[in-house]
Amino acid sequence: MAFKIVVCVKQVPDTNEIKIDPVKKTLIREGVPSILNPDDANALEAALQIKDELPETEVTVISMGPPQAKAMLTECMAMGADRAVLLSDRALGGSDTWATSNALAAGIQKLGGCDLIFAGQQAIDGDTAQVGPQIAEKLALPQVTYVSKIETVGSTAGESDTMTVVRALEDGYERIKVQIPCLITAIKALNEPRYMSIRGIFDALQKDVTVWQAADLGVDATEVGLDASPTNVYRSFTPVVKGRGQQITGDTDRELAVNLLQALKSKQIV
Amino acid sequence: MNFNLTKEQEMVRKLAQTFTANEVAPYAAEWDEAASFPMEAIRKAGKLGMMGMPFPRNYGGAGADYLSYIMTIEEISKGCASTGVIIQTHCALCAWPIFTYGTEAQKEKYLPGLLSGEKIGAFGLTEPNAGSDAAGLQTKAVDKGDHWLINGSKIFISNGAVADVFVIMAMTDKSKGTKGITAFILERGMPGFTIPKKEKKMGISASVTTELHFENVKVPKENLLGQIGKGFKVAMTSLDVGRLGIAAQALGIAQGAFDQTVDYMKSRKQFGRSLNKFQALAFEMADMKTRIDAARLLLYKATDRRERGLPSTVEAAQAKLFCSETAMYVTTKAVQFHGGYGYIKDYPVERMMRDAKITEIYEGTSEVMKMVISGSLF
Numbered sequence A: 001m002a003f004k005i006v007v008c009v010k011q012v013p014d015t016n017e018i019k020i021d022p023v024k025k026t027l028i029r030e031g032v033p034s035i036l037n038p039d040d041a042n043a044l045e046a047a048l049q050i051k052d053e054l055p056e057t058e059v060t061v062i063s064m065g066p067p068q069a070k071a072m073l074t075e076c077m078a079m080g081a082d083r084a085v086l087l088s089d090r091a092l093g094g095s096d097t098w099a100t101s102n103a104l105a106a107g108i109q110k111l112g113g114c115d116l117i118f119a120g121q122q123a124i125d126g127d128t129a130q131v132g133p134q135i136a137e138k139l140a141l142p143q144v145t146y147v148s149k150i151e152t153v154g155s156t157a158g159e160s161d162t163m164t165v166v167r168a169l170e171d172g173y174e175r176i177k178v179q180i181p182c183l184i185t186a187i188k189a190l191n192e193p194r195y196m197s198i199r200g201i202f203d204a205l206q207k208d209v210t211v212w213q214a215a216d217l218g219v220d221a222t223e224v225g226l227d228a229s230p231t232n233v234y235r236s237f238t239p240v241v242k243g244r245g246q247q248i249t250g251d252t253d254r255e256l257a258v259n260l261l262q263a264l265k266s267k268q269i270v
Numbered sequence B: 001m002n003f004n005l006t007k008e009q010e011m012v013r014k015l016a017q018t019f020t021a022n023e024v025a026p027y028a029a030e031w032d033e034a035a036s037f038p039m040e041a042i043r044k045a046g047k048l049g050m051m052g053m054p055f056p057r058n059y060g061g062a063g064a065d066y067l068s069y070i071m072t073i074e075e076i077s078k079g080c081a082s083t084g085v086i087i088q089t090h091c092a093l094c095a096w097p098i099f100t101y102g103t104e105a106q107k108e109k110y111l112p113g114l115l116s117g118e119k120i121g122a123f124g125l126t127e128p129n130a131g132s133d134a135a136g137l138q139t140k141a142v143d144k145g146d147h148w149l150i151n152g153s154k155i156f157i158s159n160g161a162v163a164d165v166f167v168i169m170a171m172t173d174k175s176k177g178t179k180g181i182t183a184f185i186l187e188r189g190m191p192g193f194t195i196p197k198k199e200k201k202m203g204i205s206a207s208v209t210t211e212l213h214f215e216n217v218k219v220p221k222e223n224l225l226g227q228i229g230k231g232f233k234v235a236m237t238s239l240d241v242g243r244l245g246i247a248a249q250a251l252g253i254a255q256g257a258f259d260q261t262v263d264y265m266k267s268r269k270q271f272g273r274s275l276n277k278f279q280a281l282a283f284e285m286a287d288m289k290t291r292i293d294a295a296r297l298l299l300y301k302a303t304d305r306r307e308r309g310l311p312s313t314v315e316a317a318q319a320k321l322f323c324s325e326t327a328m329y330v331t332t333k334a335v336q337f338h339g340g341y342g343y344i345k346d347y348p349v350e351r352m353m354r355d356a357k358i359t360e361i362y363e364g365t366s367e368v369m370k371m372v373i374s375g376s377l378f
Helices: A038-053 A069-079 A097-110 A131-138 A198-204 A253-266 B007-034 B039-048 B066-079 B081-101 B104-115 B174-180 B231-267 B279-308 B313-337 B349-359 B366-375
Strands: A004-008 A011-013 A034-036 A058-064 A083-087 A116-120 A143-153 A162-169 A172-179 A182-186 A210-212 B121-124 B140-143 B147-157 B165-171 B181-187 B210-220
Touching: A004 A038, A004 A131, A011 A069, A034 A038, A034 A069, A038 A058, A038 A069, A038 A116, A038 A143, A038 A182, A058 A069, A058 A097, A069 A083, A069 A198, A069 B007, A083 A097, A097 A131, A116 A131, A131 A143, A131 A182, A143 A172, A162 A182, A172 A182, A198 B007, B007 B039, B007 B066, B007 B081, B007 B349, B039 B081, B066 B081, B066 B231, B066 B279, B081 B104, B081 B121, B081 B165, B081 B181, B081 B231, B081 B349, B104 B165, B121 B147, B147 B165, B147 B181, B165 B210, B165 B231, B174 B181, B181 B210, B181 B231, B231 B279, B231 B313, B231 B349, B279 B313, B313 B349, B313 B366
Parallel strands: A004 A058, A004 A116, A058 A083, A083 A210, A116 A182, A143 A182, B121 B165
Antiparallel strands: A011 A034, A143 A162, A162 A172, B140 B147, B140 B165, B147 B210, B165 B181
């Protein structure tokens, strides 16, 4: 058995090293190294682990971005991905999450679809966590977000078309059986991404990154790019640090209520 | 003349930097203190292909070029000089002579395990009475018809405590001097082959160095490496490759200590200003940077000649001489610039200075390097 897997990845500035221009309030990108978005590395690792088990599996990484993103895609191939596709075109520039997911969904369709799509939970530059779910919606696929564990994929117990995953929520976990094909978004806890290998590096540089423009995808200016984006960034700023929350304690319900009332009164809220 | 790295080399360097930052540098002080072999890191390096870099894939190597290999040793040695020399000894002094001089059967038997890092390699030339002067070897191998019988001992064997495969030099005809030396492949666990003593060293403590004893060790005929009486050539050509690795290790130590000192000088304040504002110190840093870069150019040039198959013995000796002396010079200054903090173990420059010294001694002392270089002149 083998799967066709697509992993959605993004090249992002290493936010550990990023600074904000105090006057313009925008990110200073000069001299900041670009990296594979950390959650996307977890998504790729999940795909590669399936390939480790089922070597016939084909893993394709896809990204939308400027031509420089090829370097990151080559690193993905050096980690073990079979091929890489970059959606790169001025017409795609300035896309928000809606427009980005239009382009990526079109790219995945042009690849001929797949059995599984993995994406990182969110990118460290935008932090929206929207692109993965939007791709699933646009391709009419089931999705499971915030996946922390993949328990079974495919043929287990005679079920060839499902996977069982654990989804991490703030207050607990859900174990979900989902129909394949589907889209999964990965969180950091899912796995530990592998390094590139020396062989992988030499092999990856023998391969080309496939570059598709908007016309190749069959999308137009009403679906992708700045003008097609229903949202835009109005202002970037560093939020003012608020005071910490206060915890009210008490041994009984009554005591708790009394203590809460006192605290509210002391702050002249009531 | 082209000073640009290939894309492959740039990616390999990046991988080596990430690997060192995550898997090596954070543990270097701990390994040094405990004098413990970094087995887990070495196994991980093996999985990435770092234990078999400049060897072809058909034997399990990574199929990389020599400069990628040298830069990997350099990067790893920035974080831990012991880990650097473990990989270099394994590759240059065990896997390389087997790859270069071994029979097809020997290569098929030993290389896949070595190049994947599942087996660790060592090399035995030095004896109590034979250091730089190999003709003084006393370990003897006697032809017993269906096997060789080896008796003797070796000292200062890097990786000795953990190695599975050993390339050993022994005298098969004492009357012929170095032309009576023959190389053999020995395996851990052969009856009569014992590894009695772990040396206590000034530095590179994590590369556990041992003695080797051979008492009536029966070595199968098929374990003769190369030809009878050609062991000196096996050893010397292996050391040519090894010297590039030691130069890379020394360069890594120098660069590592330099980087630490730059950071320290920016943060340390005395007399109301940070150390980097003192021009006398800043100028010394300029000298150090210039020497490090010069050392790197010598090393990369020698490596490039090897890659192209050009003679590189003299260039490798020059690189080893200059890189190791640069390592000693830079680490001594680095400790000095750290003041009292440089002398205590909380800062890595203390370890780096201890680690640097051996690079002027092993795999040919600085004096032997000068013999090689001057020998080419006259």
